[in-house]
Amino acid sequence: MELPLDALEARAAATGLQGIPSKVRAGERLAPADALALYRSDDLPLIGLLADEVRTRLHGDAAFYNVNIHVNYTNWCNKFCSFCAFQRRPKDEGAYCLSPDQVHEELSRANPEATEVHMVAGVWPALPYEYYLDLLRAAKAARPDIHVKAFTMVEIDQIVKTAGKPLPEVLAELQEAGLDSLPGGGAEVFSERVRRDLYPKKMGAERWIELARGIHAFGFRTNCTMLYGMTETLEERVDHLVRLRKLQDETGGFQAYVPLAFHPANTGLAHLPMPGPHERLRSIAIGRLFLDNIPHVKAYWVMLGLPVAQMALAMGADDLDGTVSQERIYHDAGAGTPEALDRPALHRLIREAGRVPVERDTLYRVRRRFDQPEEAPRPAPERPLSV
Numbered sequence: 001m002e003l004p005l006d007a008l009e010a011r012a013a014a015t016g017l018q019g020i021p022s023k024v025r026a027g028e029r030l031a032p033a034d035a036l037a038l039y040r041s042d043d044l045p046l047i048g049l050l051a052d053e054v055r056t057r058l059h060g061d062a063a064f065y066n067v068n069i070h071v072n073y074t075n076w077c078n079k080f081c082s083f084c085a086f087q088r089r090p091k092d093e094g095a096y097c098l099s100p101d102q103v104h105e106e107l108s109r110a111n112p113e114a115t116e117v118h119m120v121a122g123v124w125p126a127l128p129y130e131y132y133l134d135l136l137r138a139a140k141a142a143r144p145d146i147h148v149k150a151f152t153m154v155e156i157d158q159i160v161k162t163a164g165k166p167l168p169e170v171l172a173e174l175q176e177a178g179l180d181s182l183p184g185g186g187a188e189v190f191s192e193r194v195r196r197d198l199y200p201k202k203m204g205a206e207r208w209i210e211l212a213r214g215i216h217a218f219g220f221r222t223n224c225t226m227l228y229g230m231t232e233t234l235e236e237r238v239d240h241l242v243r244l245r246k247l248q249d250e251t252g253g254f255q256a257y258v259p260l261a262f263h264p265a266n267t268g269l270a271h272l273p274m275p276g277p278h279e280r281l282r283s284i285a286i287g288r289l290f291l292d293n294i295p296h297v298k299a300y301w302v303m304l305g306l307p308v309a310q311m312a313l314a315m316g317a318d319d320l321d322g323t324v325s326q327e328r329i330y331h332d333a334g335a336g337t338p339e340a341l342d343r344p345a346l347h348r349l350i351r352e353a354g355r356v357p358v359e360r361d362t363l364y365r366v367r368r369r370f371d372q373p374e375e376a377p378r379p380a381p382e383r384p385l386s387v
């Protein structure tokens, strides 16, 4: 139900958000100054309500998820980002690098219902180009019908350097070997100031954007992310969103925006607090309101925690990601969420939020819509939930 606009504007006027409800109701694009006002405002109920209006317009009562598997094929990494708990040097304790055969075995044993494997990892320049091609071939050999969503822009940058070939040629060879689409990671926050301070060995915004542009032009879909809650300012968060929206105007290649809350445990920034539930929900809602050209906003439950992910469905998110399993990046950084959720658990989360579970494939084609509630609700996951 849409509330009367004058009531929304009256509330907005009291909390410094005047004019924003009218723009949202009219489907008018928000200005960067509006995004900044939303980030500065404490009025989460109003921001969430506006974002929910946009979500309803786009997706009705549907909340999407997929059945997927995560494979973090190596934690060897030479980027040494201070926000990362996953990275290791090859001789460090806990370092690993899966062979293509091991990936094959892992996927052969994984959930037979999975329609997607999400495969990302650290960057180690000594790994040969053939290794990446063999990983993809191994995934497809184990599961010929699975959609392989793999490699962040940071990995692609390294693969292109290792291959010594132009991007389109590399993409064609990766596609031939089994690559179907790419996830959204590696963007962190586009601020050059934050990059120099916290992840100076990683590529800057210009290169990330150049690669995403080339990948979209080639024909692959990707997602996009923003890692927030480190030392970036609110202005820098807005600048990140502006750049994503601009690129999407140009290419249309982003399917979903996934705001990623910083997890400090076991990282070089362990003294920082994790963004609280209020901030996590606000980031979802602002993403929905500002990124008017990106169809989906994902509440990645592994990172948000289950209660916040569920509430995010009422504040602009239309997607929970998937069943997931074997995820290491967030669990190494202290995420208290379960290792995986099965389909009934995801359905329960979605139904409790008043939405209808819709299983999608990676490209958001609907596989099944579950209008009828399941007969027997399943018990809650055994591990404690993080909030």
Ligand code: V47
Binding pocket: 083, 084, 085, 152, 182, 183, 184, 185, 186, 187, 188, 223, 224, 225, 227, 258, 260, 261, 262, 263, 264, 267, 300, 321, 329, 333
């Ligand atoms: O690239 C790493 C971030 C990303 C931490 O596209 C951290 O569908 C918070 O991109 N705290 C990987 N964030 C995850 C990712 C992702 C996840 C789910 C779905 C999709 C998608 C993409 O996680 C990394 C980095 O930006 N990250 N360490 C940390 N300590």
